[in-house]
Amino acid sequence: MKTKLWTGIALLAVLAVVAVVLLSGVIRTYPQVVEEQQRTPSPSPVYGNVMAVTPDPSQPTPLPVMKNGSRGVAVQALQMKLRELGYFSDEADGYYGPVTEQAVLIFQQQNGLDADGVAGPMTNELLFSGEAAAFTATPEPSPIPAAVTEMPESTDMDQMEEVVLEEVVLEEEVQAQKGYVTPDGFPLLVNREFPLADDYMPYDLVDMNDYCDSGIVRIKYKETQGEREAVDALMVMLGDAVAEGISPWQISAAYRTVKDQQRIFNNRVNEYMKENGLSRSKARSATRKTVADPGTSEHHLGTCFDITVPGTTFAGTEQARWLEEHCWDYGFIQRYTKDKEKITGFLAEAWHFRYVGEEHARIMRDENLCLEEYLEKYKPVI
């Protein structure tokens, strides 16, 4: 009787110890996992252990769904596999943070899966199937999933931002086009009848203060920008003028956003109301004679320049005469002239020049056509 009691107590004790050991194994905290890994000099591949539970390869143990915040050996196995395939370069620490999420996301993108950064059944299956594609540095451009931008702040943010930025650059390369030239090679018409599309994007703007030789031209305002191609042509033209002794030159305006134009328009309307006592509607009509409505200004293209002479009215200067004669050979046109006012809808602007390329400019000069007339005559479809 006594022996039986002792055997019973001993059995209970053993069971209790087993239970404690098992429980402690199940509810290990994340620091414990890390500590264990650091204690083990050369950890055996964890996924090997997972597989060992079910040796039959036809029925692999499904990995759990893992996402930002998940922890444990399954996460560690995932990280090691991602590292093997080149998607992940950090330590496989069993913590599914933003870096792991980003790695999963890119894995999904490059393997044609829904890219949400969550390691679900399909992602896990492909990842461990032996058929997953390894990381390639220049993936096909793909839309940036919202998940990327919604990730929480973390010390790994820099690395994440780099990846996101790379994708943004790819997107922009796809979209970037010379919008100021039509697909069939003609200068894009911008006027009241043909306002610019709301989503118009400049192609290759340069900061003219940095870009232009100040020995040739003065850029009146800071942060004046223009399309590189047009600015290059402008500098060749003005450089030749200076070489012929015609100077000084100044650029008073170039690229303008729709917002800039709105501000200029509103200021002029207010001036007319205040200084000339006009009603708002009369002031707007008066403004429209000399200021383009936002969206209808050629300055939105970045290929137009208001060329002036510091301290004097441009019309009648030798600079004005020189440009009137020579601008065409450099690909520029005088956009708004006295004899075309009815067609362009603008009063003459001696100072406003638009770059359209030499071929178009010479025909317009030779046939005395403004842009509207030229396009109507030569462009198959406007």
Ligand SMILES: [Zn+2]
């Ligand atoms: Zn202008």
